[in-house]
Amino acid sequence: MADMFTPCLAAEEFQRRLLTWFDQYGRHDLPWQSPRSAYRVWVSEIMLQQTQVATVIPYFKRFMTRFPTLEALANAPQDDVLHLWTGLGYYARARNLHKAAQVALASHGGELPTDSVEALMALPGIGRSTAGAIIAQSSDKHSSDKQRSGQQAAILDGNVKRSLTRLHAIAGWPGKPAVERSLWTLAEYFTPNTRLADYTQAIMDFGATLCKRSKPDCLICPFNDVCCAYAQGEPQRFPESKPKKALPTRETIMLMLRDRQGRVWLEQRPPCGLWGGLWSLPQFEQHSELNDWLADHVTSPERHAPLPSFTHTFSHFRLLITPQPVSCDRLNGVREDGVWYDVDEPPTLGLAAPVKSLLSQLAPFSLDPTPGPSR
DNA sequence: AAAACGGGGAG
DNA sequence: CTCCCAGTTTT
Numbered sequence: 001m002a003d004m005f006t007p008c009l010a011a012e013e014f015q016r017r018l019l020t021w022f023d024q025y026g027r028h029d030l031p032w033q034s035p036r037s038a039y040r041v042w043v044s045e046i047m048l049q050q051t052q053v054a055t056v057i058p059y060f061k062r063f064m065t066r067f068p069t070l071e072a073l074a075n076a077p078q079d080d081v082l083h084l085w086t087g088l089g090y091y092a093r094a095r096n097l098h099k100a101a102q103v104a105l106a107s108h109g110g111e112l113p114t115d116s117v118e119a120l121m122a123l124p125g126i127g128r129s130t131a132g133a134i135i136a137q138s139s140d141k142h143s144s145d146k147q148r149s150g151q152q153a154a155i156l157d158g159n160v161k162r163s164l165t166r167l168h169a170i171a172g173w174p175g176k177p178a179v180e181r182s183l184w185t186l187a188e189y190f191t192p193n194t195r196l197a198d199y200t201q202a203i204m205d206f207g208a209t210l211c212k213r214s215k216p217d218c219l220i221c222p223f224n225d226v227c228c229a230y231a232q233g234e235p236q237r238f239p240e241s242k243p244k245k246a247l248p249t250r251e252t253i254m255l256m257l258r259d260r261q262g263r264v265w266l267e268q269r270p271p272c273g274l275w276g277g278l279w280s281l282p283q284f285e286q287h288s289e290l291n292d293w294l295a296d297h298v299t300s301p302e303r304h305a306p307l308p309s310f311t312h313t314f315s316h317f318r319l320l321i322t323p324q325p326v327s328c329d330r331l332n333g334v335r336e337d338g339v340w341y342d343v344d345e346p347p348t349l350g351l352a353a354p355v356k357s358l359l360s361q362l363a364p365f366s367l368d369p370t371p372g373p374s375r
Numbered sequence: 376a377a378a379a380c381g382g383g384g385a386g
Numbered sequence: 387c388t389c390c391c392a393g394t395t396t397t
Contacts, residue, residue: 049381050394089393092383127382158380177387213379214397241378313376353376 005182007189008167008226015192015199017222022202025209027053031060036197038112038138039070045133046097046125049157050090053208059088071110074101096125114138117152128184129156136191136200154187155200156180159207165239166211169228174239211235249311249318253290254281256307256325256358257298263340264359265331266349275352279339281323290324300329312354321354 007014027033030053032044043063047056063084067073073081078098085094100123104112112134113119120131136153156164161174164186172179192199210217218230229235257265266279284290294301307323341347343359351359 050392051380052395055395087394089395090381092392093381096382125382129381244377 005168005170005186007186008223008228011190011192014190014223015195018202018206019195019198021210021222022198022205026198026202026205030201031057031064032137033201036138038114038134040064041137042112042126042130042134043097045130045137046093047088049093049130051088055088059084069110070101070112071105073098074105074110093125099124100126129160132191133157133200136196139196153196153200154184154191155203156183156187157204157207159204159211160187162213162239163203163207163211166216166229166235167223167227169232169238171238172240173242175242249320251285251320251322253284253287253306254321254323254355254358255284255290255293256281256323256362257301258325258327259330259340260327261342262344263342264362265338266341266351266355267338269352277350278352278355279341279349280352280355281358287324294326294328297332297335298326298328298330299332302327307358310354319354323358 009017030044032040044056044060047059047063051059066080066084067076076098078095081094081098082091085091088094103123104110108119113123114135117128117131117135120126120134121128126134132153132155136155139153161183164170164183165174165179168186170179170182174180174183190203210221214236216235218224218227218235221227221230224230227235229238255265259265265282267282268279269275269277282293284293304325304327307325309320309322312319312321339347339349341349341359343362346359
């Protein structure tokens with residue numbers, strides 16, 4: 001083998017154990033397994049790319065009732081296809097499926113080109129793993145025919161990636177090209193020529209129901225004697241997760257302005273954008289801005305020591321929050337854009353998560369006549 | 376709240 | 387090559 005990982009077992013022994021496990025514990029009555037056809041397998045594979053089996057089943061049945069053949073799908077309006085997809089998500093896949101059906105009708109005589117991975121991959125929405133799955137699942141209804149070698153029909157979906165990285169303790173995120181190459185090499189090595197459809201369903205079922213993302217059932221796993229991750233004691237460590245890019249950090253000062261009754265001043269955020277419509281503490285980038293605001297709006301402000309800073313993480317940046325307690329007599333004038341929040345009788349407001357956390361932290365001290373933790 | 380999922384596409 | 391995306395589920 002070209003790549004770095006020695007198989008945990010000889011291919012024949014791996015297949016034997018997996019198929020024995022599959023015969024007892026695998027899924028044998030999925031709707032796309034009978035009747036089995038390249039078209040039905042294809043539709044199921046596209047649906048399964050984004051959704052669990054249990055969710056897919058009713059969608060698949062409805063889809064097959066409305067579009068029993070590839071030709072029916074190709075000739076349908078796109079709106080009908082999308083309508084049956086509603087709720088599954090990733091609607092680009094429905095559009096690709098529809099488009100690919102039209103290509104197959106026009107260029108491949110109304111059949112999927114199941115002769116080669118390359119021909120399938122030329123269709124929109126079909127990548128290498130889906131192509132392998134379609135070939136494998138539709139090829140050996142009768143187990144002896146075909147010149148097909150398993151290497152032309154290997155699959156490498158998330159379940160298989162997880163299983164193989166654990167069995168071989170493969171480090172690195174599977175999305176990395178080098179890691180993915182190793183995984184493809186192993187996947188092809190293990191894929192048999194006989195019982196190809198069963199093997200393919202088996203390796204997916206194995207990952208989905210035994211070698212699960214969390215709490216894998218290692219104690220009853222047929223490979224626990226050869227699994228490198230199990231031997232290392234922490235199968236959960238594999239596969240490694242996608243490296244998260246360093247998030248930029250922004251800083252903000254949150255004013256915790258309290259009146260003599262211990263109430264906290266909150267303002268509502270603009271309706272869209274970050275924390276749109278939620279209630280939050282007044283925020284400032286600089287202490288000077290905070291001072292200006294206090295001079296403008298507050299009677300007899302007294303600054304207390306800042307509370308310890310903490311971070312709140314968003315999808316695209318990290319916010320370093322420094323809470324600044326200030327006590328005061330009252331605000332100057334009437335303000336419509338805020339409320340005095342009574343921690344003892346909290347009004348039902350939508351609060352930004354870190355604000356909620358800050359408010360809940362000071363609740364126990366609310367009877368203190370000079371609130372704001374001192375240090 | 377964050378990660379996972381499989382393929383496509385931009386840079 | 388790397389990065390990003392689409393939508394929903396799971397942890």
